[in-house]
Amino acid sequence: MNLVRSMLSKKKIPQTFWLEAVNWTVYILNRSPTLAIKNITLKEAWSGIKPSVEHFRVFGCLAHVHVLDAKRTKLEDKSSWSGYLLCS
Secondary structure, eight states: OHHHHHHHHHTTOOGGGHHHHHHHHHHHHHTSBOSSSTTSBHHHHHHSSOOOOTTOOOTTEEEEEEOOGGGSOTTSOSEEEEEEEOOO
């Protein structure tokens, strides 16, 4: 729970998102090397396939949604803030 607490407090995300932080923490830990199993991750030990981390994003970064050309004028923003990107 220390990772969850630090993720929420560092990004100043409301505690109502604690479940998403727990899910993301478990997801990260399963794809990280451990001391118990040398040189492989837990997911790799379970499935035999080395996990990819290319899709990882920063937890709690701001997410914007594209506004279609038909729904805005020429001088209006092309995106609007929609919330936080909590997981990929």
